[in-house]
Amino acid sequence: MKERKISFLFYFCLVFSLVISTTFTNSRVAAESDILGVEAEAAILVDAKSGMILYEKNSEISLPTASMTKMMTEYLVLEALAEGKITQEQETGISDFVYQISHNRNLSNVPLRADGKYTVKELYEAMAIYSANGATIALAELVAGSETNFVKMMNEKAEELGLETYKFVNSTGLNNGDLLGQHPQGTKPDDENLMSAKSTAQLAFHLINDYPEVLETASIPKKVFREGTDDRIEMSNWNWMLPSLVYGYEGVDGLKTGTTDLAGFCFTGTAQRDGNRLIAVVMKSIGYEERFDDTAKLFNYGFSNYETQELFPSGYQIENQPSLPVSKGKEKTVEIESKEALSLFIKRGEKEEYLPKFKFDKETLTAPVEKGQKVGTLSVSYKGEELNFLPSEGNGGTSTDLITTTNVEKSNWFVLMMQAIGGFFADIWTSAADGIKALF
Template sequence: MIPLLLLSMFTQPAMTANAETDLGLTVDAAILIDAESGKILYEQNAETSLGIASMTKMMTEYLLLDAIKEGTITWEQEYRVTDYTYKLSQNRALSNVPLRADGSYTIRELYDAMAIYSANAATVAIAETIAGTETEFIKLMNKKAKELGLEGYKFVNSTGLNNADLLGMHPSGTGAEDENVMPAKSVAKLAYHLLKDHPEVLETSNIPKKVFREGTDDAIKMENWNFMLPGLVYEYAGVDGLKTGTTDFAGHCFTGTAVRNDKRLIAVVMKAVDSEGVGSYKARFDATAKLFDYGFGQFSNQEIIPANYVFKGQKTIPVTKGKEDKVNIAVKDSLSFMIKSNEKDLYVPKLVLDKKEIEADVKEGTVVGKLVLERSEGSDYGFIDGSELTLDVVTTDSVERASGFSLFFQGIGNFFGNLWGSVTGFIGGLF
């Protein structure tokens, strides 16, 4: 007979990613970062690839805004509706603005529909405009993802829909049931670079409501699916973006951004559920609000290391063949990032020199090593772009090379110094 205790080990339900955390989040994954520095403030299961649904559209937005900046696409450019986008747009069970089979639409109209209303056919129309076909557009998505250093991603379409919803017209080379996936960390990294490279995205993502083709027979009211925007049901002060996502596979997801007192945060939640384990719009916005409350309430930007910082234990480094036998060293730049107000003293600077000594001629500003910042206790999540808590250590003076005559006598001094050291060492060894 199996002992009762041992049996219970097999029969108890496994812990899931939805388990309560110290922030009370019931999500499959979450991450919170400082939008300015990319410092990660919190993460939960952030490196597991999960469904991203319409958060995919952030990549489509990125590529469109790239094309606009490069001048290969213009806002006034007209798109002629294809059979694919026409048929897809007629499915109102999906998020869509219906397109006329014989219609043409400006890129600005399609972009607004995508960014505000998450319109799927409009998104495919943008992909076709940029790359000719959605199949070719996926190649651009993968290329950009690689450039940005994203990991764990898989793109099978431009929208984030399940391929099964694409009426058998899904991109070639992808499966009929495929769906886009990415870890929360990569989603946050995509949003981080989108805001850095194209901050104008917020000019559209912050619009709560707009009418598509206002004043025409095709006019349709579009309400932003980001219900945390001003005037909407889960309004949160400072929220102005960025992208929601919902499918059966991905659950209720959201990449949100908010700014308060010049401090901008980016939060990602994936497959959010309520206390009963049921996914909903409210669940994802509640989880996001908890992340924002945590970030705005407990973190502030602080200078950890000032510029020209000097290590008390080593203010100089030896110099050989120089007019001086040492040179002053200091940290070149300052280091500031967002941390909890009471954790500044947990970060301890450590000096790591490239060499124990350097040879003259030494120029001011020569890099001789690194300041490495180590945390004495607890975890530091690092930065979203993978950068480290390091600063260059440089020389703060110049040391000219000694003349040949001086080097001759230095050599003699070193010879007899080494000889005397060997003799005293030998004699000492006798006793």
């Protein structure tokens, strides 16, 4: 009986300690996640050059994106422009559906005339600055022939860009219930676009790196639609963090807000200071102002605690392995070095925590070898933990080629023959010696 009591007491203490340990661990994780006091349900902060994640909170859960959806529409429109499928000054009429949507003043819109002709530039500016939903659908119809076809393009592009969590059901980010029963085919009447904060950041990453001109329009605080006509409308950018607006933040020049009943208040912002650019996404904030407060917290954290530092200079040689062996060459080895300097946006005071990591294409080179020939890659590892990057962007700007520093000519046929003969007899001698050793 005594032994049973001791055994029971032991197991009780063990279980109690596990519960306490788990509780404290969860508390610690929660504390780390909320260290910045971000109140939005999900958020992420990313270095716009490398795709390295500096902070995240619930970044992989799927949430409604509202008008942040328009970043994908912008991407596809800018892609069509780049490929010459449409032009800035190209004019297009509008469909009855676009006309009806554009006159719903409960939504963000510039009213469009049923018999009007509008340039791609006009419609694009209305979409990017004022989040005009009718103008957005008009562009989708121009690029793809119908919004149904455009939605297919959106989902295909999301897969191509490597987004992991997404669902596009329309071009605007509205709930399908707002589309007057004319929602894209294959989608449900009450569907809403969905992405995770991480996938939203990845879309923004591609948008500003593939088409940096997007910021030229996104950074316009105010613009008049159809200046000099009876349809004149003043458009104020919904991104109140632009420097001249009410929540102005130094360096902000994009990107896209979003608001619906299901999505709450969302924002994908980007800012640049001292040559460093950050992307921040906040999703499901409780208020219009709160999303900008959360974004400012993220930007403050990034710009205050991180800086770009050169970790390894151009011509860096790996300690203990500055060369690679060469077969069939006049020289038995060739020196190698990094082709370019390797810099990264890292926490201040942590430079010594970053270590070189190298990978060779081949362990042994075969002559002839040319000077400047790529033989591998130099990248970075972090002492404390693995570096965390956006999916498929991995290590952007955080690796450089390892190259040879000199030429190595191939040996002539006689030298190669003698080397082969020497190698043959060396192998025989080694085999014989091993056989003799085995006898003893």
